Amino acid sequence: MDDNEIKRRLAGRAAEYMMFKDDEEDIEVPVDITSTGNVIVFPDFEKLKNEVERMRTELSMLLLERDELQFVICKNIETEYMLKLGSIEYKAYEAQCAALRLKRKIELIQAKKNRQEKVIIPAIEETLDTEFAEYQKQLDEQINKMNDALKRSKAEVLSDEDNKKLKKLYRKIVKALHPDINPDVSETQVNLFDNAVQAYKNGDLNTLKIIGEMVGNSPLPEQHKNALTQLNEEKERLRQKRKMNG
Numbered sequence: 001m002d003d004n005e006i007k008r009r010l011a012g013r014a015a016e017y018m019m020f021k022d023d024e025e026d027i028e029v030p031v032d033i034t035s036t037g038n039v040i041v042f043p044d045f046e047k048l049k050n051e052v053e054r055m056r057t058e059l060s061m062l063l064l065e066r067d068e069l070q071f072v073i074c075k076n077i078e079t080e081y082m083l084k085l086g087s088i089e090y091k092a093y094e095a096q097c098a099a100l101r102l103k104r105k106i107e108l109i110q111a112k113k114n115r116q117e118k119v120i121i122p123a124i125e126e127t128l129d130t131e132f133a134e135y136q137k138q139l140d141e142q143i144n145k146m147n148d149a150l151k152r153s154k155a156e157v158l159s160d161e162d163n164k165k166l167k168k169l170y171r172k173i174v175k176a177l178h179p180d181i182n183p184d185v186s187e188t189q190v191n192l193f194d195n196a197v198q199a200y201k202n203g204d205l206n207t208l209k210i211i212g213e214m215v216g217n218s219p220l221p222e223q224h225k226n227a228l229t230q231l232n233e234e235k236e237r238l239r240q241k242r243k244m245n246g
Contacts, residue, residue: 048232078145079152083153094140100132104131173211180245181241195207207220
């Protein structure tokens with residue numbers, strides 16, 4: 001996805017951007033002080049720093065959009081499908097497996113008779129259990145999906161206001177802890193982010209509040225000459241990540 005398409009999508013989410021806008025930190029005017037005490041102002045530093053901060057915000061919004069599609073919208077569609085058609089799909093697949101197993105059982109019995117060997121039904125059933133293990137695994141997975149759908153359908157539905165709070169908190173945590181935005185996060189912070197993802201999946205607003213209180217935006221480079229290079233490198237890295245997640 002090119003930059004124009006990303007900007008178009010983000011423009012369409014302008015209301016959400018304004019909802020998150022008050023989270024952004026004020027950025028001070030960059031200066032440096034020489035050994036003689038003279039103040040040197042880097043005229044491009046503030047502009048570049050604001051641009052990097054904006055790209056971080058845009059990337060966090062794209063990641064939020066992706067996770068909302070994956071963990072909320074798709075899950076809701078899957079839940080509705082399973083509740084309406086899951087049991088029918090399961091029964092159809094179960095009947096298909098039973099028919100295939102019976103056909104295979106007849107083949108094994110006939111093979112024993114052709115070789116004039118004794119037909120031992122328990123032994124044949126064990127062979128069938130091994131051959132049809134993958135079919136049984138898929139049946140079990142279907143049951144698990146149905147159980148998940150039933151559990152999700154009984155979960156408490158967040159109000160519109162709480163849902164906005166959930167998204168706002170999660171976006172803040174994404175911006176502070178997501179490895180794509182913060183490549184230097186520690187393993188402990190990654191684990192904390194994983195807990196936040198799970199809480200977002202479950203609509204657990206209280207857990208996100210706790211995690212949200214623990215994190216803040218990663219600081220941008222300090223104001224000195226090398227920071228310009230760091231910011232340009234960070235800008236390019238974020239641009240690539242934004243394309244990958246757009």
